[in-house]
Amino acid sequence: MSTATTEPGTSAKNQSRVPARRAGSLLSAVGGQNLSLIGGLAVVMALFGSLNANYLSWSNMQVIGEAVTITGLLAVVQTVVIICGGLDISVGSQAGLASVVSAMAFTSAGSNALLGMGAAIGVGALVGVFNGLIIVYGRVNPTIATLAGLAAYKGVAQLVSNGRAQGYVLNDSVFVFLGRGKIAGLPVMIWILVLVALAVHLLLKYTDIGRNIYAIGGNDTAARLAGININKYLVAAYALTGTVAAIAGILLTARTGSGQPTSGSEGLELKAITAAALGGCALKGGKGGIGGTLLAVALLGALENGLTVQGINDFWQNVAQGALLVAAVVIQQRRNGERAVGLPA
Amino acid sequence: MTSADSALPDPSPPTAPSATGKRTGARTGARTGSTVGVHGITKRFGAVQALSGVTLDFPAGQVTALMGENGAGKSTLLKILTGDHQPTEGHLLLDGAPLTLGSPADARAAGIRIIPQEPEIIPHVSVAENVYAGSLPHKAGRRLDRAELRRRINADLDRLGFGRVLDPDLLGSELTPAQRQLVEIMRALTGAAKAIAFDEPTSSLSEHEVDALFALIRRLRDQGIAVIYVSHRMQEIFQLADRVAVLRDGTVAGVLDAANTSETEIVRLMVGRDLSTMFTRADRTAAAADARVVLDVRNVTTDAVRDISLQVRAGEVVGLAGLVGAGRSELALALAGDLPIRSGTVRLDGKRLRSGRPGEVIKAGLGLAPEERKAQALFLHRTIRDNTSLVVLERLRRWRFVRRSAERALAQEFADRLRVRTPSIEQEVRKLSGGNQQKVVLARWLARKPKVLILDEPTRGIDVGAKAEIYQIIADLAKEGVALLVISSELPEVLGLADRIVVMQSGRITGELSREEASEEAILSLAMADDLVTSAPAPVLGETA
Structure with missing residues (x-):
């Protein structure tokens, strides 16, 4: 009965509600998950800042930013795949393969940076489509399919490079610009992360494509019955992942000066998945966002940098990462009210 | 009516089966067993109140039938008895002493067993x-x-x-379905069982298997076990039960002595109202008879149904009746493009629909509100707005960006029109009651303005008030010229809604009834046409064309 709104009053009422809704949606847009991430980030920065005065300096912030760019790119696309209800643990190997390809194509094309990068992106997209096709039409569980990819793409990268760093790109201004350049005081690498993240954020949040992605991960049966072509979306999501992983690989090349088959990209899948989970992605799919993932990337980067600055053994960082991933998922499941019944999903 | 005194829930904890033991003194062995009971049980799932203040006892050595309409709370009560759910309020009793069951294992240890409707077989x-x-x-x-x-x-x-x-x-x-059930029964009977609940055990059994099952249940009863028997089949209740406990909308509507009651009395308690008043159907039949055929299904065969032909005209409501497992939902999913059609044609307004393409079928103007709204239709963690706009996003977007204001206006329009009870269209759908969730599913399709709407069990698990509203929505849609195909297992619902009733059994159409010919008996005899002849049919599933 209380829902009976009179026709003429409706539009006026809606308009007056808009500012209030804006404020409310701003708050809910930040969300509880993100607030705790911001809190965690503040704690980490305060802790290491008090231990070392240089930690909070602008130059160290840029160091952290550059260090997390490659992880950040992979985490952003991992977020898309996870929201679709999938997972891609081959992102690190894809980045390594793209890194080698970019340097080798660059060299054999007579130091043509655009050709090198184009080849890398082409290979990345192809690898992504291949992942998607295997998962969708081979009916292989995404974890298994991309676990196979993790090994196989690394192997391909090692085969074409003989397991060694390839080429030298720092004689080329484009690669130097990507790896060391700055725009408006900020490293180019960070700009690239910001642009990719913004584009994916807009895609997820404001387009019908994004809605359909959330729908697929939230309830694939319902999505199918609503006429969404799930297969197409899944292949596209993995293709996007391959493409962005290739960009990450190119940055790796630009950063280190040569194509790296494994060093620099190994273990990135763990960081990317940890960031996505910590950022609030439900591993079942249908939930998550770029904002949370980026905050988690920043948190992980700040932690890693702080530990390094303090001279703590690298091995501990692996322990800390593994612990964080498990903790993030445990907290998520608790919040969902999961009971210890049946097989964990 | 002598039993009416015991029809009210007994506020005192159940004791010896004195009130109910008046039937015969024949089964003295019963006295050795234990009485299981529930006292003041209330169970809420979010906004949905599944049970409120249910007090019942299930005495040893008696068969207590548990009856009620779909959504009356029978399954919830069984799940509480077997430790699957914990009550929000109230407690269980074993021989008058309070009993707490934290898990199904606890229930097993306490001697309470259930034979589930769908046997769990490794x-x-x-x-x-x-x-x-x-x-x-x-x-x-x-x-x-x-x-x-x-x-x-x-x-x-x-x-x-x-x-x-x-x-x-x-x-x-x-194993055959009957054998699977026997395995469940054997599981239940290992160790010391005090109470056994059967949840619609006969739905997949042939007649002689049913006889054997009943003989077994009687033997269990005579050994002093408390038997709880859930079924919709009235005949079975009178063959088997000593007492009949009726649930309605989550409360105990009455407890009857099976020897001194009648089918009419049980139905009256189950329904608690005159159903005919819920249907506001104008006399459409005459008008619809010469309307154009919108949905034309010819000789459709899928993995689950064979040779189905039916037509639905504009403004017509066709009921699709049949027992659970007759293949009605599978037919609906095939028409919606989700399950493959092996042979035959489906035309919508003359345009042939290709099989296996839900997107194309929707574009052609067909919508399906599926049987399991949570599993098959809703995105529980998304808002009403998101859930409503999903199939019309392409009309709401500019470039690829969804126009928020248009989307909000649309979701609000349909939430108002269908009277979705919610503080805001930004509410997550999981927080709504079943009836309101179903309205959101309907809103999604109404927003698309379909020519054909298939509704599979549109009122399952929905309270009476929301049911009446959904009936009204269906009537309004028909008036607007939508062709409606309504699948329902509730016969009064089919009879009240439909202009014409098509009955299916074991994957085939066994008959069609006009409004004048239709009655519960007529539908049931078509729905069970040769159910008594075939033995333990694994429904047609195994048979691929």
Whole structure:
């Protein structure tokens, strides 16, 4: 009965509600998950800042930013795949393969940076489509399919490079610009992360494509019955992942000066998945966002940098990462009210 | 009416079966068993109140039938009795002493067992291992003791008289539906069982299997076990039950003595209202008869249904009746493009629909509100707005960006029109009651303005008030010229809504009834046409064209 709104009053009422809704949606847009991430980030920065005065300096912030760019790119696309209800643990190997390809194509094309990068992106997209096709039409569980990819793409990268760093790109201004350049005081690498993240954020949040992605991960049966072509979306999501992983690989090349088959990209899948989970992605799919993932990337980067600055053994960082991933998922499941019944999903 | 005194829930904890023991003194053995009961049980799931203040007892040595419409709370009560759910308020009683069940294992330990409607069978292990799963006999070092396993299964098969019908070496995947049920019964009867609940056990059994099951239930009863029997089949209740407990909308509507009651009285308690007043159907039949055929299904065969032909005209409501498992939902999913059509054609306004393409079918103007709204239709963690706009996003976007204001206006319009009770369209759908969730599913399709709408069990698990509203929505849609195909297992609903009723059985259409010809009896006789002849049919599923 209380829902009976009179026709003429409706539009006026809606308009007056808009500012209030804006404020409310701003708050809910930040969300509880993100607030705790911001809190965690503040704690980490305060802790290491008090231990070392240089930690909070602008130059160290840029160091952290550059260090997390490659992880950040992979985490952003991992977020898309996870929201679709999938997972891609081959992102690190894809980045390594793209890194080698970019340097080798660059060299054999007579130091043509655009050709090198184009080849890398082409290979990345192809690898992504291949992942998607295997998962969708081979009916292989995404974890298994991309676990196979993790090994196989690394192997391909090692085969074409003989397991060694390839080429030298720092004689080329484009690669130097990507790896060391700055725009408006900020490293180019960070700009690239910001642009990719913004584009994916807009895609997820404001387009019908994004809605359909959330729908697929939230309830694939319902999505199918609503006429969404799930297969197409899944292949596209993995293709996007391959493409962005290739960009990450190119940055790796630009950063280190040569194509790296494994060093620099190994273990990135763990960081990317940890960031996505910590950022609030439900591993079942249908939930998550770029904002949370980026905050988690920043948190992980700040932690890693702080530990390094303090001279703590690298091995501990692996322990800390593994612990964080498990903790993030445990907290998520608790919040969902999961009971210890049946097989964990 | 003598039993009306006991129709009210007994506020005092149940004691000896004095009130109910008046039937006969024949079963004195009953006195040795235990009485299981529930006292003041309330169960809420979010906004949905499934049970409120239910007090019932299930005395030893008696068969208590638990009856009620879909959504009355029978399943919830069973799940509480077997430790699957914990009550929000109230407690269980065993021989008058409070009992707390934290898990199904607790219930088992307390001697309370359930034979689920769908037996849970492990496919790749033997019958014997299925029966004792979780407590397999083993030798030192946890090596499986196969000799002991065989001795035990043979002893139990003899004891229960299943020896001839159940080979202990068969694998779970090789069993017929009836045999699967026997495995569940054997599981329930290992160890000391005090109370056993049967949840619609006969739905997949043939007639002589039903007879054998009833003989077994009577034997259990005579051994002093409290039997809880859930079924919709009135005839079975009168064959088997000593007492009939009726639930309605989550409360106890009455407890009747089976010997002194009638079908009419039970139905009156179950329904608690005159159903005919809920349907506001204008006399459309005459008008619809010469309207154009919108949905034209010809000789459609899928993996689950065979040779289906039916037509639905603009403004017509066609009811699709049949027993659970008749293939109605599978037909609906095939028409919606989700399940493959092996042969035959589906035309919508003359345009032939291709099989296996839900997107194209929707574009052609067909919508399906599926049977399981949570599993098949809703995105529970998304808002009403998101759920409503999903199939019309392409009309709401500019470039690829969804226009928020247009989307909000649309979701609000349909939420208002269907009277979705919610503080805001930004509410997550999981927080709504079943009726409001169903309205959101309807809103999604109404926003698309379909030519054909298929509604599969549109009022399942919905309270009475929301039901009446959904009936009104269906009537309004028909008036607007939408062709409606309504699948329902509730006969009064089909009779009240439909202009014409098509009845299916085991994957085939067995008849069509006009409004004048239709009655519960007529529908049921078509729905069960040769149900009594075929034995334990694995529905048509195994048969691929």
